[in-house]
Amino acid sequence: MAEKEKTSSSQPRISGWLRSGLNTMLVPALAVLTAMIVGGIVIALAGGNPFAAYAGLIEGSFGSLNAISETTVWATPYIFAGLAVAFGFKGGLFNIGAEGQLAFGAVMAALVGYGLPLMGVDLPAVVFVPLTVVAGIIAGGIWAAIPGWLKAKFGGHEVINTIMMNYIALNITSYLLNGPMKDNNPLNVVARTPLIAESARISTVFPDYRFHWGFILALLVAVLIWFILWKTTLGFEIRTVGTNPDAARYAGVNVSNIIIITMVISGALAGMAGSIEVTALNYRHELGFAVGYGFDAIAIALLGKNHPAGVVLASLLFGAMRNGATRMQFNTQIPVDIISIIQALILLFVAADAIVRYIYHIRIQQDRLVLTRGWGG
Amino acid sequence: MYIKDAPVILSAEAITKQFPGVLANDKVNFDLRKGEVHTLLGENGAGKSTLMNVLYGLYKPDSGHIHIDGKPVTFTSPKDAIANGIGMVHQHFMLIPVFTVAENIMLGSETTRNGVLDIRAVSKQVRELSHTYGLDVDPDALVQDLPVGIQQRVEIVKALYRKANILILDEPTAVLTPQEADDLFQIIRRLTEQGVSIVFISHKLKEVLAISDRVTVMRTGKVVGTTTPQEVNEAKLAAMMVGREVILKVDKKPAKPGEPVLSVSDFSVMDSRGVEVVKKISFEVRSGEVLGIAGIQGNGQTELAEALTGLRKVHGGRVILNDKESTGRPPRQLIENGLGHVPEDRQRHGLVLPFAIADNMMLCTYYQEPFAQKGVLQNQAIDANSRKLIEQFDVRTPSPYVSAGKLSGGNQQKVIVARELSRPIRLLVANQPTRGLDVGSIEYIHHEIIDMRDKGIGVLLISAELDEIMALSDRIAVMFRGEIVATLPAAEANREQLGLLMAGATHK
Numbered sequence: 001m002a003e004k005e006k007t008s009s010s011q012p013r014i015s016g017w018l019r020s021g022l023n024t025m026l027v028p029a030l031a032v033l034t035a036m037i038v039g040g041i042v043i044a045l046a047g048g049n050p051f052a053a054y055a056g057l058i059e060g061s062f063g064s065l066n067a068i069s070e071t072t073v074w075a076t077p078y079i080f081a082g083l084a085v086a087f088g089f090k091g092g093l094f095n096i097g098a099e100g101q102l103a104f105g106a107v108m109a110a111l112v113g114y115g116l117p118l119m120g121v122d123l124p125a126v127v128f129v130p131l132t133v134v135a136g137i138i139a140g141g142i143w144a145a146i147p148g149w150l151k152a153k154f155g156g157h158e159v160i161n162t163i164m165m166n167y168i169a170l171n172i173t174s175y176l177l178n179g180p181m182k183d184n185n186p187l188n189v190v191a192r193t194p195l196i197a198e199s200a201r202i203s204t205v206f207p208d209y210r211f212h213w214g215f216i217l218a219l220l221v222a223v224l225i226w227f228i229l230w231k232t233t234l235g236f237e238i239r240t241v242g243t244n245p246d247a248a249r250y251a252g253v254n255v256s257n258i259i260i261i262t263m264v265i266s267g268a269l270a271g272m273a274g275s276i277e278v279t280a281l282n283y284r285h286e287l288g289f290a291v292g293y294g295f296d297a298i299a300i301a302l303l304g305k306n307h308p309a310g311v312v313l314a315s316l317l318f319g320a321m322r323n324g325a326t327r328m329q330f331n332t333q334i335p336v337d338i339i340s341i342i343q344a345l346i347l348l349f350v351a352a353d354a355i356v357r358y359i360y361h362i363r364i365q366q367d368r369l370v371l372t373r374g375w376g377g
Numbered sequence: 378m379y380i381k382d383a384p385v386i387l388s389a390e391a392i393t394k395q396f397p398g399v400l401a402n403d404k405v406n407f408d409l410r411k412g413e414v415h416t417l418l419g420e421n422g423a424g425k426s427t428l429m430n431v432l433y434g435l436y437k438p439d440s441g442h443i444h445i446d447g448k449p450v451t452f453t454s455p456k457d458a459i460a461n462g463i464g465m466v467h468q469h470f471m472l473i474p475v476f477t478v479a480e481n482i483m484l485g486s487e488t489t490r491n492g493v494l495d496i497r498a499v500s501k502q503v504r505e506l507s508h509t510y511g512l513d514v515d516p517d518a519l520v521q522d523l524p525v526g527i528q529q530r531v532e533i534v535k536a537l538y539r540k541a542n543i544l545i546l547d548e549p550t551a552v553l554t555p556q557e558a559d560d561l562f563q564i565i566r567r568l569t570e571q572g573v574s575i576v577f578i579s580h581k582l583k584e585v586l587a588i589s590d591r592v593t594v595m596r597t598g599k600v601v602g603t604t605t606p607q608e609v610n611e612a613k614l615a616a617m618m619v620g621r622e623v624i625l626k627v628d629k630k631p632a633k634p635g636e637p638v639l640s641v642s643d644f645s646v647m648d649s650r651g652v653e654v655v656k657k658i659s660f661e662v663r664s665g666e667v668l669g670i671a672g673i674q675g676n677g678q679t680e681l682a683e684a685l686t687g688l689r690k691v692h693g694g695r696v697i698l699n700d701k702e703s704t705g706r707p708p709r710q711l712i713e714n715g716l717g718h719v720p721e722d723r724q725r726h727g728l729v730l731p732f733a734i735a736d737n738m739m740l741c742t743y744y745q746e747p748f749a750q751k752g753v754l755q756n757q758a759i760d761a762n763s764r765k766l767i768e769q770f771d772v773r774t775p776s777p778y779v780s781a782g783k784l785s786g787g788n789q790q791k792v793i794v795a796r797e798l799s800r801p802i803r804l805l806v807a808n809q810p811t812r813g814l815d816v817g818s819i820e821y822i823h824h825e826i827i828d829m830r831d832k833g834i835g836v837l838l839i840s841a842e843l844d845e846i847m848a849l850s851d852r853i854a855v856m857f858r859g860e861i862v863a864t865l866p867a868a869e870a871n872r873e874q875l876g877l878l879m880a881g882a883t884h885k
């Protein structure tokens with residue numbers, strides 16, 4: 001046919017990557033900035049000094065080696081749970097059930113961690129640690145498989161079903177921790193399990209800091225998830241189902257199976273958040289530990305644009321804010337709750353990114369809007 | 378009144394619009410006189426939709442001016458364009474399926490009474506408009522229940538409701554049955570009589586010659602020239618568009634049919650409401666032949682194609698594909714038995730729009746070598762495959778990593794056809810394979826299909842274009858109300874006879 005517009009098709013893909021990466025990060029970054037500004041105004045209205053408050057926040061989260069170590073400790077469960085939610089989103093599924101899957105993961109990890117030695121099973125750490133972690137992964141996976149299966153077979157909406165599963169999980173957890181799994185040490189009055197065996201624990205990286213290998217593991221898992229999503233046929237199927245299930249069917253993908261697999265992997269990641277908290281940080285599970293991570297994870301996935309790298313960055317940010325909040329309160333008497341406000345604002349600005357685009361005059365990349373499907377063209 | 382003397386009401390001067398890697402409009406000049414039908418013609422990706430989107434305020438041009446009634450205007454959004462009397466019916470519709478016609482029409486310019494939506498007043502106005510222009514629509518029907526032809530009318534009424542006196546119709550006839558297209562031309566004539574001016578885009582040269590007052594031809598972002606139907610014919614227009622002679626007639630050797638690759642017996646399919654729309658039909662497609670299914674759209678062809686390709690449940694009967702039992706088998710198995718499928722709805726089934734062209738070009742075989750090894754995607758093979766097909770099928774894109782959604786309509790279709798024809802298939806089910814393609818691309822794809830046939834592949838061609846059916850088929854089966862009412866050798870078929878059969882003339 002006529003002369004072909006051969007333009008710069010040979011441009012290296014790396015620079016394209018960088019450009020699109022920076023482009024994607026622009027709105028989330030501005031959302032965070034805007035939330036911080038509005039949060040600052042709230043602090044000022046409450047009679048505080050926003051600059052002192054943020055200085056305290058930064059000091060508390062990055063001001064010393066210990067602060068940085070603590071930030072990573074906070075960020076670890078966020079990364080796992082954030083990946084869980086993001087993975088679901090990639091497959092077109094909104095997994096609100098990370099909270100329950102995480103709780104179950106923690107319970108199962110704790111049960112294996114303290115239960116096996118009680119039964120007289122004595123395992124070396126190289127076996128016991130993975131076993132404990134995997135117990136949590138399996139628990140989370142199974143818990144998510146149920147709503148996945150309901151969706152795949154009957155079209156039951158995963159949002160409703162994962163919320164239901166949260167209630168069930170949290171109540172069962174509460175029962176277990178108050179009853180059969182309760183730490184029966186005579187001094188204990190709280191709902192918590194006994195400590196897990198020493199040989200089931202993930203160690204810290206350096207002697208005097210809580211910074212633990214679980215964080216490194218979280219980063220590795222983020223890479224793994226990226227690999228699965230973008231480099232494997234499974235990931236291709238998941239993303240296709242998530243983007244256009246009709247085309248997925250046309251292409252021969254078994255959509256029902258992919259829905260279930262997506263939910264299982266998502267739940268497994270959430271379960272892993274729970275089991276890593278138990279094996280690497282608390283060495284037991286306690287009612288009230290890890291509450292709300294599953295919900296914060298939704299904000300983290302959205303802020304991270306459902307990309308593993310974005311999830312890691314967003315988790316570090318959320319971890320830093322949670323961690324630095326105490327210092328901020330200590331320095332300026334501004335209550336830590338302001339952090340929840342800022343996080344809520346971040347979520348608001350990320351979700352309603354039109355606001356951010358409007359404020360900063362970012363022209364929307366005209367992606368074609370298709371409301372009803374004509375024949376396409 | 379004659380158009381030549383009618384005043385220019387819209388003019389665009391030196392419009393330039395650059396997309397990453399593509400100069401979609403290059404100093405384009407275009408003007409529209411009152412009451413005329415001015416057609417834009419050009420290859421897929423020539424920049425027609427882009428120019429229209431600029432005139433409608435959807436894209437901001439990099440440079441250039443727009444004048445309405447001689448006054449300069451700048452549009453920052455379609456709101457401004459609408460305020461200046463411009464209405465647009467997009468290449469793909471922008472209606473909300475779960476809303477009623479009246480609700481859709483009102484959307485964006487809601488009428489309220491005491492703060493409450495006044496849907497009744499809108500319904501009434503819609504009825505009046507329908508009446509004035511002969512645009513029959515039921516304001517209370519849900520859009521999702523309407524056939525495309527009517528949905529398109531809704532779009533037109535919506536524009537008129539907003540007092541448009543300039544109407545942009547971007548490939549309106551691509552989705553219409555010939556009957557619906559004729560209705561649309563009636564409507565267009567009535568609108569122009571009332572002083573509405575129309576920009577019309579189409580790849581169908583016959584109708585362009587029939588309906589236009591003037592024709593402007595674009596190629597690779599530039600205007601090649603403006604002419605009138607009196608000065609040109611189909612061949613001339615085609616040559617202007619493509620820049621070379623186009624052979625509008627398919628040149629093919631007699632078929633050498635072999636063994637059947639598809640045999641269908643007593644095949645029944647229901648539509649989504651549970652009505653039987655394919656009724657116990659039986660037919661065969663042999664290797665090395667093209668069986669064309671002619672019929673007015675809505676006589677069961679869509680459901681037939683979907684059920685044969687695993688996208689819809691089979692209600693009864695039997696399908697043997699390539700000697701293997703294939704009744705009601707899932708798409709994966711059919712694909713592995715040698716099925717290629719160009720689906721009717723390219724954006725719904727055929728493409729994952731946000732994915733790169735390269736990914737879309739291996740959509741059905743992503744898990745096979747060389748695209749994947751041990752479950753890991755092989756980027757090099759994916760890249761090489763897409764570059765080869767882009768070159769071979771002349772897909773106009775700056776790179777294989779542009780998302781399919783950013784391609785022009787015709788180029789999206791080429792991606793699908795390229796993908797399906799490049800696989801090792803035994804049977805090709807092609808449903809409207811050239812819908813929305815320019816004449817040059819149609820020529821190429823027809824050529825490819827005949828080539829496939831000569832290589833011993835069986836082709837089941839479903840098309841709303843009688844010309845296409847007659848040009849490609851070796852045998853023609855006519856479908857009417859879910860049944861095959863006649864099967865005849867293409868050599869013996871003529872338009873009139875087919876037309877009668879399609880209208881159910883032999884039907885008791």
Ligand SMILES: Nc1ncnc2c1ncn2[C@@H]1O[C@H](COP(=O)(O)OP(=O)(O)OP(=O)(O)O)[C@@H](O)[C@H]1O
Pocket residue numbers: 366367377396397399400401419420421422423424425426427428468773774783784785786787788813
């Ligand atoms: N939003 C966009 N982003 C990037 N490129 C685009 C975008 N829209 C259009 N293009 C490119 O601009 C060129 C012109 O596209 P346009 O849709 O105007 O073609 P067209 O003449 O309408 O073709 P068709 O007949 O196939 O509909 C094409 O190469 C297309 O890929």
Ligand SMILES: [Mg+2]
Pocket residue numbers: 377425426427468547785786
């Ligand atoms: Mg177009």
